[in-house]
Amino acid sequence: MPALHWLDEVPERPLAGNGGGCGDWLWSSAVRMEVSLMVVAGLYAGIGGFELGFQRSGHRTLLMSEIDADAHKVIRHRFGDVILDTDVLKLAELPEETEVVTAGFPCQDLSMAGSKQGFEGEKSQAVNALFRLLEARRVPWVVVENVYFMLHLAGGAAIAYVLSRLEGLGYRWASRVLDSRAFGLPQRRRRVYIVATLDGDPRDVLLADDTADRTWPALDLRRPIGFYWTEGRSGHGLTSDAVPPLKAGSGVGIPSPPAVLLPHGRVVTPSIEAVEHFQGFPPRWTSALRTVRHGRSRWRLVGNAVSVPVAEWIGRRLLTPGSYDASNDRVLLDGARWPRAAWYMGGPRMIATVSECPLRTRPGRLSAFATERWPDLSKRALTGFVRRAYEGNLRYPAGFLTALEANL
């Protein structure tokens, strides 16, 4: 049985946001109602983006499964009392009390979509482990996060596989692309979220809240511009007043911070603490990793994580679902491109008419941070980027490369 709690006893989220986060959206007035908090099992837990968000919305994490030894140090430090499991592939079963499973499986796992082996091969074991566990125990709710590219991988085969497996197990689902910037974070991070359930209505959790898609600020040298100094040949990630999606790896083979061109011309890089904040974690969330050797792990793990305010919003909607109006939705035809939002309630798969921005939260802005205090990007790194930029044929806003060169 789910535990019953009074909603105004749910702890307020402790994060000091810039301009507020989605945590403010529902709880501004004291509402007294009975809700049932859920017991969470977090698979592929990383440093606990899902689990922290769900905890902030009041749920309780019972088990976290994660294979990386450095991530374990963070989990032990931050979620002291959870059952910590090392390998989803070896996990015999989910605890009986589990009411929600969260899973942001490794995205390499999806890359088998469309290959001869398909999802049956060695490399897709992590995806299949989730379904093996659900086959053994049908947990009432499943929440999945993955990269935006999942929608287009092998013509949609990756997302089709995941959703078909859920359908085969009796789940209804809703899927939606959400951008972390719409949750008050100064990071462009578009990710696919899936909420699936055996009994409830997943649309009332994932699709009920909507505002029009935001127009993000245009690239303009009068605002900070985030970019990937490690790239420059096939992409650069230029983003106005925000950083591009934080990543676990980079074009130079190591996880590394993005760079930011400030309005007066300096090129700086954010600290790991700033970047933890860009994912919605409190600063020093990964501080259990103390040594120099751990530096790279911190960047990798933060780059891999689920943005906490997005998880928090989903967690809150699980407690108090909204009401989704599907009257304008259309059938998703076989072979059509995967839409940014969709749902399935046992009949045909449908295209949902919602944006990537569920809330009216003020978008995150880099200019709200003390960017002046960040260290300069090294001359060597900047020289490499500028050289690649001139060798390649990517487009840059007028004056951008000149402003970078002025630092050399």
Ligand SMILES: C[S@@+](CC[C@H](N)C(=O)[O-])C[C@H]1O[C@@H](n2cnc3c(N)ncnc32)[C@H](O)[C@@H]1O
């Ligand atoms: C995309 S990340 C998920 C990050 C996580 N949601 C967070 O907020 O930090 C995928 C994670 O799966 C972990 N992983 C990969 N194979 C695993 C396995 N067999 N068992 C448990 N964890 C695994 C990786 O170490 C990585 O941390």
